[in-house]
Amino acid sequence: MSYKSxxxxxxxxxxxxxxxxGNALGIPAEDLLPYGHxxxxxxxxxxxxxxxRPDGKLILVTAINPxxxxxGKTTTTVGLGDGLNRIGKKAMICIREASLGPNFGMKGGAAGGGYAQIVPMEEMNLxxxxxxxxxxxxxxxLSAMIDNHIYWGNEQDIDIRRVVWRRVVDMNDRALRQITCxxxxxxxxxxxxxxxxxTVASEVMAILxxxxxxxxxxxxxxxxxVAYRRDRSPVxxxxxxxxxxxTVLLKDAMQPNLVQTLENNPAFVHGGPFANxxxxxxxxxxxxxxxKLADYVVTEAGFGADLGAEKFMNIKCRKAGLAPSVVVCVATVRAMKMNGGVAKADLGAESVEAVKKGCPNLGRHIENxxxxxxxxxxxxxxFVTDTEAEIQAVKDYVAGxxxxxxxxxxxxxxxEGSEELARKVAEIAEAGQANFAPIYPDEMSLADKIQTICKRIYRADEALMDKKIRDQLKLWEEQGYGHLPVCMAKTQYSFSTDPNLRGAPTGHSVPVREVRLSAGAGFVVVVCGEIMTMPGLPRQPSALSIRLNDDGQIEGLF
Known part of the structure; x- marks a missing residue:
């Protein structure tokens, strides 16, 4: 059977x-600033x-390690939102905007897939x-004003070796990672x-x-x-x-974007900070x-639950006073098989054994x-290749x-395909079983917050921090930043810092390479292992196949 793209x-x-x-949500026409139709x-x-107004119920969609x-986390977010509307609930979807870089690289778009999509797909991904x-x-x-300040006499006495404000561009461009200007x-x-x-790694994005x-x-x-003076005081x-x-430049960007699903249900697509x-x-x-506008709001957090959901709970919910009613963790039979050691090329063949072997990754996320x-x-x-026995193996494991x-x-x-999921989510949300709390208090020391996440979420023996990093955290505490949450930057592919270590590893340590203070966003970034804030394009980037056809329509975007 052939499927449409x-x-x-x-x-x-x-x-x-x-x-x-907008009218269906009760938003008057004069309060909508249209961008096309x-x-x-x-x-x-x-x-x-x-x-x-009172709040509706918040549903978080997260996933196993990618x-x-x-x-298909975004696809499930959209499908669940449509499913809730189908069973008579007033539901909205909230997802992030797509970055141009990955669209022309290898990741593709970020508006769902198949018959669970948010449209207009082309514009949203461009x-x-x-x-x-x-x-x-x-x-x-700001970049230009910093260098201009230094040029015209450097009144703030900025040490030009310690300008920490980097530049940004919304494209994957490895040649710009390190430059001399x-x-x-x-x-x-x-x-x-x-x-x-x-651009998605900019602190401006996190702040917005x-x-x-x-x-x-x-x-x-x-x-x-943005920088430090010769006496190490911050500028x-x-x-x-x-x-x-x-702020003037960001005035309109601050307003949420209203769009719709294929089934004409409302969605806000707004913002897109890097998930690591x-x-x-x-x-x-x-x-x-x-x-305020819907009885149910379905939203998602980037990457697996060890990164996205942890930050959603410990950073976003803490800052915004939010509390999710239910968390939906997305898994696929194919991903369970990969976690169980099956190569991507062999995923089509049934292997209940590999599914069972890969399930502990899902189990760890559920527990967390x-x-x-x-x-x-x-x-x-x-997925169409899933067999009944493989699906049953996942269901049995989760029940356990x-x-x-x-x-x-x-x-x-x-x-139609997400109706059962929607009914189950609504039933649990309405039962009011949630008793949400972040896993560490504001007053805990920064070093202890890092250890808490490493031990409780990643199941590491410890976070390894040398004296320089511990001293830096203590200094920030003395400067009044100790109450901030920590934002862990590590690979999304594993609970550990080794992207090849699949499943549910234990007995590992988390080496902390550096810590960065995002004082405006209001968190401390903890860099563990190798983290790339400027991706590169692959050997065969998607851009090679993106073009306009004879009718002026975009081809090759996915």
């Missing part, structure tokens, strides 16, 4: 005008007007409403080393996704540390005087607004998620973990 399905979607989607931003005035077989361009511009303005003589400033990250409003955004931007963005102009160097969730303003006091449902994202697994066929059938 995601872009074919998206192109055939019968979209409703975006004003109609199928996407719009929601005004801050309207957002303020619904702040006193494998090359693909888990320029969309310009939010990422605005973030890139605001970040670049200001070459070419006196007129161009003082030569120094610098580098580029991808955690800020409550424009005032909060401006304050947080001002709090960012803040506000010392350079850039936060006001940056930042917290990997869509914006607080989109999630909190959706909770439950430790936050939230009930867990496992969504088995169906004190949770329930539901097969969901949303990719193939849309909401």
């Amino acid at each position: 995601d872009i074919q399905i998206a192109r055939e979607a019968k979209k409703q005008p975006i004003m109609q989607i 199928d996407k719009a931003k929601v005004s801050q005035k309207f957002i303020n007007s619904v702040k006193d 494998t090359p077989a693909g888990e 320029h969309f409403t310009g939010d990422f361009h605005a973030i890139t511009s605001a970040h670049s303005l 200001s070459l070419g003589g006196v007129a161009n400033g003082f030569p120094r080393e610098a580098g580029f990250d991808i 996704c955690l800020a409550n409003d424009l005032k909060d955004l401006e304050k947080r931007l001002g709090d960012m540390i 803040y963005c506000r010392d350079i005087g850039a936060e006001g102009a940056m 160097i930042a917290h990997g969730c869509n914006s607080v303003i989109a999630t909190t607004t959706a909770l 998620l439950k430790s936050f006091g939230v009930p867990v449902v496992v969504a088995i994202n169906h 973990q004190g949770a329930v697994a539901v097969l969901s066929r949303h990719w193939e059938l849309g909401s």
Whole structure:
């Protein structure tokens, strides 16, 4: 049987005008800023007007550690949202925006797949409403103002060897990871080393996704540390005087983007911080607004539950006062087999044994998620190669973990295929079993917060931190940053820092390479192992097959 590509399905979607989607949510036309006929931003005035309404129920979708077989977390998020609407619940979906770099690299788009997609697919995976361009511009303005400040006398006495503010571009470009800038003589400033990250790794992105409003955004931007003086004291963005102009550039980007699913259900697509160097969730303003407009809000967090869900609970929920009612952990039979040692090329052959062998990775995630006091449902994202015996093996394993697994066929059938999952999630959410709490208190020391995550989530024996790192954490505590949560930056492919160590490893240690203070975003980044903040393109990037056809339509985007 041949299946249509995601872009074919998206192109055939019968979209409703975006004003109609907004109207169904009770958003007046004057509070929608349309970008064409199928996407719009929601005004801050309207957002303020619904702040006193009661909240709906929050459903987090997370997953096992990613494998090359693909888990379909966004696809499940969209499918579940459509499924909840199908069974008569008023539900909204909140996901992150796609970065251009991975689209032209190898990851592809980020709007779901099959018959569980958010549209317009092409625009969402390209320029969309310009939010990422605005973030890139605001970040670049600060970069320019720092070097300009140094050029015109350096009033703040910045040590040019200690400028920590890197530049950004929304593209995978390894040549820019480490650069030397200001070459070419006196007129161009003082030569120094610098580098580029991808836009989604910018602290500006993390701030946009955690800020409550424009005032909060401006304050947080001002709090960012951009450099250090010769006496090692920090220089803040506000010392350079850039936060006001940056806020002006981000004014529209701060407003959530309203779009729709293939089944004309409402979705906010807003923000997109990196899931390992930042917290990997869509914006607080989109999630909190959706909770005022719907009875159920389905959202997701980047990568596996050891990174995305942990940060969603310990950073986003803590900062925004949110509490999920249910967590859905996405798993696939194919990924279980890969965790059980089967090569990607051999996934088509039935192997109940390999499924059972790979299930401990899922079991570890279920156990971790439950430790936050939230009930867990496992969504088995169906692939056509799955056999009954393999599916049953996952269901039996999950039942033994004190949770329930539901097969969901949303990719193939849309909401009809996710109805059973939706009913189970709604039933558990309405039973009110959640007793959510982050796994560490604000007042715990930064070093102990790191140890807590490494031991309780990664099941490591310990986090290895040398004296330099411990001293740095103590200094930040003395400077008043001790109450901040920690944001772990490590590989997404394993519970450990070794991407090849699949399953549920124990007896490993987590080496902490460096720590970075994101004072504006409000967390301490803990870099473990090798983490790339500027990806490169693969040998055969997706960009090679992306083009316009004779009808002016985009081909090759997926």
